[in-house]
Amino acid sequence: MDYQKVTAIYFSPTGHTAQYAVRLAGLLGGNTADVDLTRRENRDRQLHFSKNDLVILGAPVYGGRLPGLPGQPLFSNLQGDNTPAILLVTYGNRHYDDALLELADLAREKGFIPVAGSALLARHTNSVKIGGDRPDAADWEAFAQAAAALKARLEGIGEADGLRDSLSVPGNRPYRASRKNVFFPQADSRCTRCGKCVQVCPTGAISADHLEGADLSLCINCAACVHQCPEGARAFREDAFWEKVHMLEQKCGPVRREAEWYLV
Numbered sequence: 278m279d280y281q282k283v284t285a286i287y288f289s290p291t292g293h294t295a296q297y298a299v300r301l302a303g304l305l306g307g308n309t310a311d312v313d314l315t316r317r318e319n320r321d322r323q324l325h326f327s328k329n330d331l332v333i334l335g336a337p338v339y340g341g342r343l344p345g346l347p348g349q350p351l352f353s354n355l356q357g358d359n360t361p362a363i364l365l366v367t368y369g370n371r372h373y374d375d376a377l378l379e380l381a382d383l384a385r386e387k388g389f390i391p392v393a394g395s396a397l398l399a400r401h402t403n404s405v406k407i408g409g410d411r412p413d414a415a416d417w418e419a420f421a422q423a424a425a426a427l428k429a430r431l432e433g434i435g436e437a438d439g440l441r442d443s444l445s446v447p448g449n450r451p452y453r454a455s456r457k458n459v460f461f462p463q464a465d466s467r468c469t470r471c472g473k474c475v476q477v478c479p480t481g482a483i484s485a486d487h488l489e490g491a492d493l494s495l496c497i498n499c500a501a502c503v504h505q506c507p508e509g510a511r512a513f514r515e516d517a518f519w520e521k522v523h524m525l526e527q528k529c530g531p532v533r534r535e536a537e538w539y540l541v
């Protein structure tokens with residue numbers, strides 16, 4: 278496969294998906310670019326790719342599914358033309374369930390041909406006790422080896438046109454039900470009203486006039502505002518939320534899962 282450019286396109290509120298996607302683009306070599314769809318203005322740009330491009334599509338897993346963005350489905354601004362694509366999902370040590378399959382289906386609908394897919398480990402959004410140090414040195418070493426194998430595989434492939442349905446990844450149809458959002462981060466007295474949370478929220482759920490809370494109809498529980506608040510003022514504060522987190526810590530904290538790769 279002779280591709281002219283590798284473009285990493287990712288939705289990455291806490292940065293882990295971006296790390297993986299950008300690093301993979303670099304390891305595959307050649308001319309590279311990246312597009313951060315966490316930024317709302319980038320999701321308003323219509324992007325088109327040819328069969329001479331290679332695209333990396335990356336997203337985190339929320340409740341076993343791709344993130345559900347209100348009013349604007351993820352990757353809806355992209356259009357391929359039999360463009361080969363590598364699919365990446367990142368998850369916090371529980372499971373990725375149907376997310377990778379959902380991404381493969383979405384990629385095909387948008388004119389891309391999935392040639393590889395991977396489920397990669399990262400710290401759980403809501404707990405350092407679940408994959409708190411992931412990706413670690415062992416993850417990055419395995420990632421580099423997998424990228425080398427992927428590059429060799431791509432070099433052995435001719436045109437991607439005949440591979441549209443060749444990639445098989447785990448998952449079920451219909452997909453598992455999307456989780457219903459009933460929690461949102463709130464700020465405490467440490468908030469200095471700097472507005473950082475407004476800037477980093479990928480869905481516009483936080484208003485400059487009401488920094489203490491968030492619009493539940495727009496919040497996707499990505500925790501970007503929690504992770505990037507310079508004062509540590511924002512957090513999920515409902516007891517029911519933390520009961521679920523503690524249950525996950527007990528179930529998933531002691532387990533070390535490893536990355537999975539699928540190639541055509």
